[in-house]
Amino acid sequence: MPSLEAYSSRLDYAYAPGFFPAMECLLHRPDLVRRVLLHSKAEGTEAADRLCETAERLRVRVEIADRALQRISQKENCFAAAVFAKFDEPLRDDKPHVVLHNPSDCGNVGTILRTSLGFGVEDVALIRPCADAFDPRTVRASMGSLFQLRLRVYDSFEAYRAEHPDHMLYPFMLDSSRSLPDVLAGAIPERWALVFGNEGSGLPKSFAGLGQPVRIPSNDRVDSLNLSIAAAIGIYAFTQRPGGCI
Amino acid sequence: MPSLEAYSSRLDYAYAPGFFPAMECLLHRPDLVRRVLLHSKAEGTEAADRLCETAERLRVRVEIADRALQRISQKENCFAAAVFAKFDEPLRDDKPHVVLHNPSDCGNVGTILRTSLGFGVEDVALIRPCADAFDPRTVRASMGSLFQLRLRVYDSFEAYRAEHPDHMLYPFMLDSSRSLPDVLAGAIPERWALVFGNEGSGLPKSFAGLGQPVRIPSNDRVDSLNLSIAAAIGIYAFTQRPGGCI
Numbered sequence: 001m002p003s004l005e006a007y008s009s010r011l012d013y014a015y016a017p018g019f020f021p022a023m024e025c026l027l028h029r030p031d032l033v034r035r036v037l038l039h040s041k042a043e044g045t046e047a048a049d050r051l052c053e054t055a056e057r058l059r060v061r062v063e064i065a066d067r068a069l070q071r072i073s074q075k076e077n078c079f080a081a082a083v084f085a086k087f088d089e090p091l092r093d094d095k096p097h098v099v100l101h102n103p104s105d106c107g108n109v110g111t112i113l114r115t116s117l118g119f120g121v122e123d124v125a126l127i128r129p130c131a132d133a134f135d136p137r138t139v140r141a142s143m144g145s146l147f148q149l150r151l152r153v154y155d156s157f158e159a160y161r162a163e164h165p166d167h168m169l170y171p172f173m174l175d176s177s178r179s180l181p182d183v184l185a186g187a188i189p190e191r192w193a194l195v196f197g198n199e200g201s202g203l204p205k206s207f208a209g210l211g212q213p214v215r216i217p218s219n220d221r222v223d224s225l226n227l228s229i230a231a232a233i234g235i236y237a238f239t240q241r242p243g244g245c246i
Numbered sequence: 247m248p249s250l251e252a253y254s255s256r257l258d259y260a261y262a263p264g265f266f267p268a269m270e271c272l273l274h275r276p277d278l279v280r281r282v283l284l285h286s287k288a289e290g291t292e293a294a295d296r297l298c299e300t301a302e303r304l305r306v307r308v309e310i311a312d313r314a315l316q317r318i319s320q321k322e323n324c325f326a327a328a329v330f331a332k333f334d335e336p337l338r339d340d341k342p343h344v345v346l347h348n349p350s351d352c353g354n355v356g357t358i359l360r361t362s363l364g365f366g367v368e369d370v371a372l373i374r375p376c377a378d379a380f381d382p383r384t385v386r387a388s389m390g391s392l393f394q395l396r397l398r399v400y401d402s403f404e405a406y407r408a409e410h411p412d413h414m415l416y417p418f419m420l421d422s423s424r425s426l427p428d429v430l431a432g433a434i435p436e437r438w439a440l441v442f443g444n445e446g447s448g449l450p451k452s453f454a455g456l457g458q459p460v461r462i463p464s465n466d467r468v469d470s471l472n473l474s475i476a477a478a479i480g481i482y483a484f485t486q487r488p489g490g491c492i
Contacts, residue, residue, distance in 0.1 A: 020469070107353075111472050111475060114468055114471070114472060114475075115471060115472070115475050117465075117467050117468050118464035118465060118467065118468040118471055119464055119465070120465055120467075141472075143468065143469060145467075145468055148467055180486075181486060181488075216482075217486060218364035218365055219363075219364060219365070219366055221363050221364065221366075221391075221394055222360055222363050222364040222389065222391055223266070223389060225360070225361060225364055225478075226357050226360060226361070226387075226474075228472075228474075228475065229357060229360075229361050229474065229475065229478040232471075232475040232478055232479060233478060233479065233482045236462075236479045236482070236483075237482075240426075240427055240463060242427075
């Protein structure tokens with residue numbers, strides 16, 4: 001393996017920065033881990049000892065790499081990271097999906113991955129152009145939850161739809177006429193996909209013709225909700241509805 | 247007014263960075279605005295024209311202040327800001343509250359303010375030590391929603407409680423035995439306060455003895471939910487329960 005570069009979307013590997021995300025990577029996707037990086041200042045701490053023990057058990061190399069860690073994390077302090085091979089996995093067709101259409105903020109994408117896993121939705125599609133799911137900021141915001149998810153990036157919504165034509169679509173749109181509680185009061189099929197648009201522009205208007213558009217019943221005193229907040233409310237409401245636990 | 251400094255919690259004024267937050271400040275709290283700052287590069291744009299017209303109507307001074315805007319926003323581009331006097335207002339005792347105990351991240355606090363307003367909870371308490379509600383990062387994440395809220399910062403939870411002894415408390419805790427849907431299936435009094443803890447450490451254990459502790463029923467595959475996500479789910483669920491709209 002060549003010397004480690006600052007993260008770039010061109011690379012075939014990425015970084016899980018921080019003890020918790022690095023440990024999640026080791027525990028859930030040991031097949032992907034190439035090595036573990038540790039800062040010299042962290043040596044001997046409890047968190048470092050646990051990470052090193054786990055790496056050793058999995059026969060993953062640990063190296064002291066202060067400068068590489070600085071390159072990866074830019075401004076933030078970062079005392080450990082896992083280097084892992086990027087992955088792309090087919091979503092399961094028999095499971096519910098979360099679909100993020102053109103999200104632009106890494107923090108939002110990471111937070112949505114964490115929320116999605118927390119409520120048991122393990123299949124997430126990203127539609128390009130979109131924030132990089134493997135950017136260290138995304139991985140950090142996800143707290144490593146992407147290592148327990150199936151994640152696939154598509155060039156277009158049509159490409160996603162071609163692979164999964166039978167999921168009932170629920171596009172979340174500000175101007176939709178049916179509110180989330182109303183939609184949930186009706187029948188929800190076993191296979192559903194919640195679709196969320198870009199932070200600034202939302203979903204294209206054409207999505208109003210797909211499936212059952214949904215509106216979160218916030219008032220008009222805010223322009224909109226933050227994307228990761230809207231997605232969390234949708235995911236929570238769909239998975240925790242009576243009889244909806246998955 | 248002396249020349250504008252980079253933001254500091256010591257100042258008695260603060261900045262609402264960005265066209266949207268600056269406009270929210272002008273529209274909802276003209277009494278607080280001291281002046282509007284505009285970047286020379288933004289002059290003549292539609293957003294700048296609208297902001298200037300509104301400021302003029304309200305007799306607020308607009309100045310071209312490229313360097314001050316750079317000082318305020320640090321790394322991010324910022325083409326407009328409102329300078330406003332900080333405020334501290336008593337919460338209404340007859341309304342529901344959101345209480346943030348020791349939140350440390352400005353982005354989370356701002357996002358929670360935005361969500362809270364979006365679902366009609368207009369009274370928010372912050373318990374010190376806590377992220378600065380007037381930090382430009384908080385104001386930006388709130389999208390200016392703080393200008394439509396009553397916001398008070400307390401030195402301790404006891405100080406909050408002394409002012410509002412009758413609100414039914416709902417502390418959100420990971421190890422609480424009653425899940426959110428269970429709690430909502432029961433009766434909720436008219437005056438309630440949702441209490442959320444710090445990002446890393448949550449609420450102190452002693453809060454388990456207050457009111458009705460609540461657990462958000464996420465699974466154990468994530469360590470916890472992001473604070474702004476947990477708060478959003480709580481606020482949504484309390485305000486949108488059947489008969490719960492406020």
